[in-house]
Amino acid sequence: MRYKNFELDKFQEDSIHSIEKNNSVVVSAATGTGKTLIADYIINKAIKEDKRVVYTAPIKALSNQKFREFKEDYGDKIGLLTGDVTINDRAQILIMTTEIYRNMLLSHDPVVDEITYVIFDEIHFLSDIERGTVWEESIIFSPENVRFLCLSATIPNAKQFGQWIQEVKGHTVDLVTYMKRAVPLNHYVFDINEGITTAKELKPILKYDNSFPSYEKVMSAGGKKRKKRIRIPVPSHIDLIEELEEKGQLPAFFFCFSRKACQTNALALVDAKLDFTTDEEKAEIISFINKNVTDGIKHLSSVSVLKKVLTKGIGIHHAGLLPILKEIVEKLFNKGIIKVLYTTETFAVGINMPAKTVCFGSMEKYDGISFRYLNSKEYFQIAGRAGRRGIDEFGRAIVIIDRNNVDLDKVIKIT
Numbered sequence: 001m002r003y004k005n006f007e008l009d010k011f012q013e014d015s016i017h018s019i020e021k022n023n024s025v026v027v028s029a030a031t032g033t034g035k036t037l038i039a040d041y042i043i044n045k046a047i048k049e050d051k052r053v054v055y056t057a058p059i060k061a062l063s064n065q066k067f068r069e070f071k072e073d074y075g076d077k078i079g080l081l082t083g084d085v086t087i088n089d090r091a092q093i094l095i096m097t098t099e100i101y102r103n104m105l106l107s108h109d110p111v112v113d114e115i116t117y118v119i120f121d122e123i124h125f126l127s128d129i130e131r132g133t134v135w136e137e138s139i140i141f142s143p144e145n146v147r148f149l150c151l152s153a154t155i156p157n158a159k160q161f162g163q164w165i166q167e168v169k170g171h172t173v174d175l176v177t178y179m180k181r182a183v184p185l186n187h188y189v190f191d192i193n194e195g196i197t198t199a200k201e202l203k204p205i206l207k208y209d210n211s212f213p214s215y216e217k218v219m220s221a222g223g224k225k226r227k228k229r230i231r232i233p234v235p236s237h238i239d240l241i242e243e244l245e246e247k248g249q250l251p252a253f254f255f256c257f258s259r260k261a262c263q264t265n266a267l268a269l270v271d272a273k274l275d276f277t278t279d280e281e282k283a284e285i286i287s288f289i290n291k292n293v294t295d296g297i298k299h300l301s302s303v304s305v306l307k308k309v310l311t312k313g314i315g316i317h318h319a320g321l322l323p324i325l326k327e328i329v330e331k332l333f334n335k336g337i338i339k340v341l342y343t344t345e346t347f348a349v350g351i352n353m354p355a356k357t358v359c360f361g362s363m364e365k366y367d368g369i370s371f372r373y374l375n376s377k378e379y380f381q382i383a384g385r386a387g388r389r390g391i392d393e394f395g396r397a398i399v400i401i402d403r404n405n406v407d408l409d410k411v412i413k414i415t
Helices: 010-020 035-048 060-077 098-106 110-114 123-127 132-140 158-169 199-210 237-246 259-271 279-292 301-310 323-334 376-383 408-414
Strands: 024-029 052-057 078-081 093-097 115-121 147-152 173-178 185-191 195-197 216-221 224-229 252-255 314-317 340-343 357-360 364-366 371-373 395-400
Touching (some): 010 035, 010 173, 024 035, 035 060, 035 115, 052 060, 052 098, 060 093, 093 098, 098 110, 123 132, 123 147, 158 173, 185 237, 237 259, 237 357, 237 395, 259 301, 279 301, 279 323, 301 314, 314 323, 376 395, 376 408
Parallel strands (some): 024 147, 024 173, 052 115, 185 395, 252 340, 252 357, 314 340, 357 395
Antiparallel strands (some): 364 371
16 A cells, blocks of 8 residues: 555554544554654545544644644645644644643634544653643543544553543544564663673673772771772763764764753763864854844843854754744754754654664653653653664664663663
């Protein structure tokens, strides 16, 4: 089966057959395999049949990106509602955050009665402790005639989720899974002594090193002896980026778990005299920024910081940036000008911008209660951005290791 000159994979065919039978579909497929094509099929079909479709995303950045993508193909048939921005809000196809859709349902917006299909991108947010109820309510309160396309690379308990929708809404829900990645993903760690290696290869080395007496020294203080462990330096993100550049493994995403760390790391890379752009690219970057940044925001410190790092081929992307600044970063990355992008977890949510390599500054994050290791779902949601289809033989996910407190068994289990 072909669609828009693409030969479809079986999971795409199966999904489209379900759509044609007026069923809802839950699609659990690896990152980069072509889930968006199924959404495009629904949108294309709705436009031809003069029906209305809602495409929801969990974050504004993803809503904005999908709006730009679909607008290129379908023009003024596409509208956008994010809370910050409203464009063509009576369009046939509406892109919005899931919260906006839920609020439309609760306020009995007349548009809701015209909807035939709702596409939930990144549906795994249903399991989010703080926001999951938004997805539940969006499904429960949707009109009976509405069908759903639920997309994610990491749907927990996908079969049970599909059965729940079927019980709540009273119509057939088909489950389609496809876990084979378009580009294989390899997992590595970055160690202070060994450089880029695997966790399994590093484990016996650490065990051997930690048994050495030189790792402890006896300190005298006030006539008393006490043992003090020598703290081993943690590899710098700069060291890792330099090694990636030497090995031709850029462009790379570097994931940080705070907005401040994104900016601090990007500026540190500039201070380390790393420069990934040619003179021609620098001129293109400055021209692009000047063209897209209005006089009203040119004075902002965030604009100054972005100019400073972008001209070196280094980017920053997080939810605290103005939408236009995030859009500038995304477009420059897609042009291949940005070689290193420091970003937060939100960037991993559906943004269709793969890189050769994905780096983690740590495997630990603060979840609002305590610091904990990422779980496998969180790790693969981020790591899955590594590997460009048709360009890279495989993707690379690299975790910086702190020898002082790393649990390599846990790292191996997660990855």
